[in-house]
Amino acid sequence: MTYCCGILVEGGLVMIADTRTNAGLDNISTFRKLHIFEAPGEYVVMLAASGNLSVTQSVVSLLKDGVENKETGEVERLSDMKSMFQAAQLVGRAVRASRALAGDAVEQVSGVSFEVTLLLGGQIRAEPPRLFMIYTPGNFIECTTDAPFFQIGEHKYGKPILDRAVSYETDLYDALKIGLISMDSTIRSNLSVGLPIDLAVLRRDALKIETSTRITADDPYFGALRDSWSRALRAAHMAIPRPPYGGDR
Amino acid sequence: MTYCCGILVEGGLVMIADTRTNAGLDNISTFRKLHIFEAPGEYVVMLAASGNLSVTQSVVSLLKDGVENKETGEVERLSDMKSMFQAAQLVGRAVRASRALAGDAVEQVSGVSFEVTLLLGGQIRAEPPRLFMIYTPGNFIECTTDAPFFQIGEHKYGKPILDRAVSYETDLYDALKIGLISMDSTIRSNLSVGLPIDLAVLRRDALKIETSTRITADDPYFGALRDSWSRALRAAHMAIPRPPYGGDR
Numbered sequence: 001m002t003y004c005c006g007i008l009v010e011g012g013l014v015m016i017a018d019t020r021t022n023a024g025l026d027n028i029s030t031f032r033k034l035h036i037f038e039a040p041g042e043y044v045v046m047l048a049a050s051g052n053l054s055v056t057q058s059v060v061s062l063l064k065d066g067v068e069n070k071e072t073g074e075v076e077r078l079s080d081m082k083s084m085f086q087a088a089q090l091v092g093r094a095v096r097a098s099r100a101l102a103g104d105a106v107e108q109v110s111g112v113s114f115e116v117t118l119l120l121g122g123q124i125r126a127e128p129p130r131l132f133m134i135y136t137p138g139n140f141i142e143c144t145t146d147a148p149f150f151q152i153g154e155h156k157y158g159k160p161i162l163d164r165a166v167s168y169e170t171d172l173y174d175a176l177k178i179g180l181i182s183m184d185s186t187i188r189s190n191l192s193v194g195l196p197i198d199l200a201v202l203r204r205d206a207l208k209i210e211t212s213t214r215i216t217a218d219d220p221y222f223g224a225l226r227d228s229w230s231r232a233l234r235a236a237h238m239a240i241p242r243p244p245y246g247g248d249r
Numbered sequence: 250m251t252y253c254c255g256i257l258v259e260g261g262l263v264m265i266a267d268t269r270t271n272a273g274l275d276n277i278s279t280f281r282k283l284h285i286f287e288a289p290g291e292y293v294v295m296l297a298a299s300g301n302l303s304v305t306q307s308v309v310s311l312l313k314d315g316v317e318n319k320e321t322g323e324v325e326r327l328s329d330m331k332s333m334f335q336a337a338q339l340v341g342r343a344v345r346a347s348r349a350l351a352g353d354a355v356e357q358v359s360g361v362s363f364e365v366t367l368l369l370g371g372q373i374r375a376e377p378p379r380l381f382m383i384y385t386p387g388n389f390i391e392c393t394t395d396a397p398f399f400q401i402g403e404h405k406y407g408k409p410i411l412d413r414a415v416s417y418e419t420d421l422y423d424a425l426k427i428g429l430i431s432m433d434s435t436i437r438s439n440l441s442v443g444l445p446i447d448l449a450v451l452r453r454d455a456l457k458i459e460t461s462t463r464i465t466a467d468d469p470y471f472g473a474l475r476d477s478w479s480r481a482l483r484a485a486h487m488a489i490p491r492p493p494y495g496g497d498r
Contacts, residue, residue: 156405160434173491185409211495236481246460
């Protein structure tokens, strides 16, 4: 499995992705799932992918090499896009093209699902930062200020903290922190999501990546965050009085 | 959907279940999913059910009316069982019998899944309290002291707090409190799980239910727990320093 989240706040955009892939429980590996396309001063576009790795890797290659637009006959690259909406459409076409390359055969021969879900976030020139979730058929939805995050993959364990703690007004690096707590909750409860974690922070109107790093198992901040969060959760539930329902306590 | 959890600690057993059932999103109703079979001084057996309601209700009726044991030809009731292991086997037979009553037809005619998962917990006479999870085919697993809880239904949202906060040494009513926090996290993130909540607490060797109550939307303790937990989570993440990765903050 996979867990990725994208958080779109007033100050910019945070993208976080784990790196664990598995073909069965006994074939686990590490692959980058967070991809950054950047031309400083012009655009920063980030893509996080969950699902069939052969498809998501093909999508990334197609976005660089170009996807044919069947309506116009032109070959389009991510770097040609004038808006994030155009970029989301292009990713949708790239997903369909990857599927056309091998989809039916993959499903027929190996019985493996060809499902993919992607997060596409970024800013192109003067447009504000935008975040999209793109499905297997290539259709997509856009993140709004009411619920300013999207998750893909193994999303349930890490959803409660996002539901509670993130709003559009949240500080950009607080959003990163809450995203990392969400990732920690997922890693702790589900073996198929694992370190290292890739993350990237794009400040609004900066048009270049402000932070892009990989958190590995010996990262002191993430280690401290995990410990602090565990301790704080214990303290939080211990501070709540015991239930008053019946019994002698 | 459904969310139920059973927590088995040194001091006894806690069972919690929501009451929301739905046939599609536009047909939501309230049904009791936590069933208590009790003969004070002799046994207390609790059953929490998730999955197809017609099956789980039939199971409950069969446990009272009796299930035929095909090996011995005898009709057996839950009240006849000498151990929780026997009780789990009986529930397994009741699930298979319910399935035999209508299962194939249900799946063929309506395309509805006949899947059920049950939690069976309790104490019979001198045996210590035990907790089982019973699957659709009637096979089951037993809870041990290493991971002293089971969840059924929509379990992922509420798993992180149980993973972190519950151990076999946890106080019985702290276990209830943590179970309620787990339920709150689930209700908050998933529409298909909802109030009221049924709960029951069985103290070890008491051989009678110590607490059995239904939490409704206007329950003051549960309301305070939800507020306290939300506030504590916010305080907890705010107390953690912001990530040190790049950027000017």
